[in-house]
Amino acid sequence: MTDATTPGEADERISLKQYTEQAYLNYSMYVILDRALPHVGDGLKPVQRRIVYAMSELGLKVSAKYKKSARTVGDVIGKYHPHGDSASYEAMVLMAQPFSYRYTLIDGQGNWGSPDDPKSFAAMRYTESRLTAYSDVLLSELGQGTVDWEPNFDGTLQEPSVLPARVPNVLLNGTTGIAVGMATDIPPHNLREVVAATVHLLENPKASVADLCEFVLAPDLPTEAEIISPREDIRKMYETGRGSLRMRAVWSKEGGDVVVTALPHQVSGAKVLEQIAAQMQAKKLPMVADLRDESDHENPTRLVIVPRSNRIDLEAMMNHLFATTDLERTYRININVIGIDGRPAVKSLDIILGEWLSFRMVTVRRRLQYRLTKVEERLERLAALLIVFLNVDEVIRIIRTEDEPKPVLIKRFKLSEMQAEYILDTKLRQLARLEEMKILEEKAALEGERDNLQKTLDSARRLKTLVKKELLEAADTYGDERRSPLVSRGEAQAFSETDLLSSDPITVILSEKGWIRAAKGHDIDPHTLSYKAGDKFKLSAQGKTNQNVTLLDSTGRSYALAAHTLPSARGQGEPVTGRLNAPSGATFNGLLMGQDRQRLLLCSDAGYGFVANFGDLYTKNRSGKAALTLPKGARVLPAMVIADPDNDLLAAVSNEGRLLVFPVTELPELARGKGNKIMNIPAARVQSREEFVMGVAVVGAGQALKLNAGKRHLNLKHADLDHYRGERGRRGNKLPRGFQKVDSIEVC
Missing domain, CATH: 3.90.199.10 (Topoisomerase II, domain 5)
Incomplete structure (x- = not known):
């Protein structure tokens, strides 16, 4: 490129950065002001x-x-x-x-x-x-x-x-639009409510948003679905100009079926049925048997949902559908409009109505002034016609004899130029006596109208009264009842995965090498199942398919698996390590199933333990969660279910043949930790494995404790346990000769 330029060319050159910035700003302003956003005046x-x-x-x-x-x-x-x-x-x-x-x-x-x-x-x-x-x-x-x-x-x-606009249409029909860097989402409102609020603001210019919300209860959309947003949230939305609105479909029970008769704004009934059908095909909605669309001209919305049986909780089922389909919908509210100053802004309800009233007052004043000007012009013309009636011969003579009659008429009768033009344009037939009477009548009526118009223009109170009267007339002519009712409803909750599952009995089996599987029913003998070569039965638990299986490993960490996802016991299962990330070298020592509030005994062979809830052990983490803290050299003992926390006894046996029995209530309830001392064993002896707790058991009323030592067995009835009762943390009493080395402990 050469440096040669024509005169003036250099002055027109600007940098690309400056040009693009200006071009984009111009485009943005065009989109905002001339395409996407409504004007507060006409909406x-x-x-x-x-x-x-x-x-x-x-x-x-x-x-x-x-x-x-x-x-x-x-x-x-x-x-x-x-x-x-x-x-x-x-x-x-x-x-x-x-x-x-x-x-x-x-x-x-x-x-x-x-x-x-x-x-x-x-x-x-x-x-x-x-x-x-x-x-x-x-x-x-x-x-x-x-x-x-x-x-x-x-x-x-x-x-x-x-x-x-004679009414605040900006709120009545609402609008949506996307501009550059801003958007608008204004919901429709009820004409009568908005007019009532506008009239109140006209009479009370300092009225707050809370005052106006006594009239404008909420948006009113063209559907009979319920508005379920709390009144406080709606008021806050009107105060800030931003918020959200929740709508829920209206349904009723007809002969055991659910019939939906109104859907949220802009929600398709066909789409809702598709959403429900998709859940049915995915087996996530077992309580629904059939769907029908019975909508017609008489019933624009009539969706029928047939439950699988009359035992289905329809309220819970519909709450699930509200949470997972478009039967309940949330709408964004962003009252962004171009104000009377020509600038876009998000405005509160009082500012919107206040600016519209300013616009309306100016509009009415301009209309009255326009009409007053027209009336005065007509009176001036009528005055010219009356001059003609009084001097008709002279007027005709001037018109016939003068080459330029207009200036002569103006000078002779002291007329304005407009009056002279009007006289020259008047037809002869308008000069009849009958027309004179009409002119006088019209003149009197116009003079009365002129005086009334002038009084209204000179009085702010009369102008407000006129605006109020016209608002109320429009509300009477075009207003109607609210269509979207305001109803207080609770939060819709979707069913969890376990809620949707059937509650069937199940037995979960874990082998020595960590293979897990589940068998239907509780009458399964795990020892009779087939195991891989070199493997055998280790642990089992009975529960329901909609429960979780809790596992406890040798490091004191707990894990959870959904029971319904476990492989069938017809095969040999799958490695539990494929589903969980247990620490290297850890083994699983506990397998439990139960309700979240079920109490458990967690303890270590160091003689420490505590009472926990099933729910405290649950985690979604594949790596589990720390549940039981182990003292140095200690090992985890199998967890025990506590059937009656207030009356059950805890029995602890040491490897040196000592037995201690005390109420379970003496142990604390914790979510995690080491717990309190169950049996007094020195920490050094635990670390060296010289002395430790061999086993614990929870004994209920009417149950007996069975101790096994080789081929010898000792049955201690509930009354026999009194001999071994003591305070928590004691050494315990010696067992009879021959039971100094107990192999296992059972409750029967």
Whole structure:
């Protein structure tokens, strides 16, 4: 590139960084102000405003005949909105769908979509449309000097910058839009509630959001589904302009079946049935037997859910469906609008209504001033006509004889230029005596109207009264009852995986080499099952398929496995180490099943232990969790289930033939740790393995303790145990001769 430049060229050069920044900022401002966000005055985005205005220009009022939608779209994109026809038509369709707009602006004829598939509308060449009666609140004052006009995109036509809405439409129909760096999500509201709040703010300008929420209870969407958000959350949403709204479907019980009669806003019944059917196919909804869609013209929403039996808890089932399907839905709220200052901002309810009232007061004042100007012009013309009646011969003479009659008339009768023009344009037949009476009557009526208009313009109170009267008239004409009821409901909870499982008896077996499996029923003898060569039975536990299996290893860590996921006992199972990450060299010494609140005895052969709950041992971690802390040189003893914590006895036997019995209640309840001393054994003797606790047992009322020493057996009935009872932490009493080396301890 050479340095040669033409004069002025260097001044036009800017850096690429500066150019792109400016171009992007311009684009961003265009998207924010002229595409995506609504104006607080009429609540419409530019494309919506242009559609409504173009239809009014085509004469498509509520009383007109329907006209092809393609004609409207052609006018919109050809005159005012130079964008794609499909985008304009989609915006038009949205304003015609009663399930999308709370108060529709367009009355459509043909296929305009359905709640199940809002985008299933026919092409614009097939549908016909006209404006609804409600659109009159936006258009009725348009030609009365109420708003500013601006050139269209090519400068050949004028279009309104905003429509003179007689109600706060920005809240009534709501809108959604995505701009650059910001978005808007405004829900629809009830006309009567919004008008009542607006009137209250008009009379009490310092009213708070809490005061206004006495009138505006919550959004009111075009569906009869329930709004279940707490009132406090709704009030906070109106205070900040941001929040969320939860809606839940309405259902009832009919002959044992569940019938859904109303769905949340913009939720498809077909999609809900698909979501439920998918759970049924995945066997995650065993309590549902069948689904039916019985919706028709008389019942737009009627979804039937057939439970598997009449013992199913329908409330719990529906709570699960609310939590896992679109039968309950949360909507984002972000009240972001372009204010009367032309700037976008997220606004609270009081600011929204306050700015709209400012807009409305200016609009009404401009309308009255416009009408006053027209009345005064008409009175001036009528005064000129009366001059003609009083001096008709002189006026005719001047017109007939003078080459330039206008200046002569102005000088002779002291007229204004406009009055002279009007006299010259008057037809002779208007000079009849009958017309004079009509003129006088019209003059008197107009003078009365002029005085009334002037009084209203001069009085802020009269102006407020007029605005209030027009608001209440609009509410009476177009208002209706709330459609979305406000109901207080609890949080929906989905079923857990175990809740969905059947509760069948099961026996879990663990072999010496760590292979685990599960057999149906509790009448299984684990010793009779087949094991791999060199392997044999080690531990078993009985429980239900919807419970967890708790394992305890030789390091004192606990693990949990879902019982229903274990392999069948028809085979030889699978290594438990494939499912768990136990420390190297660790072996599994405990296998338990039970309810979360079931008490357990955890102890080590160092003579320490404590009472724990099943739930305390549960963990989702494959590496387990620390449950029992082992003193140096100690080993884990098998965990024991405590059936009656208040009355059971704990029996501990040492390898030196001592037995100590005391109530289980003397041990503390802990979630984890070493526990308290069960039997007094010196730590040094435990480390050297000279003395340790050989075994422990939990003995219930009516049960006996059986001690095995080689081929010899000693049965101690419950009453016999009194001889060995002592305080927790003692050495215990010596067993009879021959039982100094006990092999095992059992409860029978």
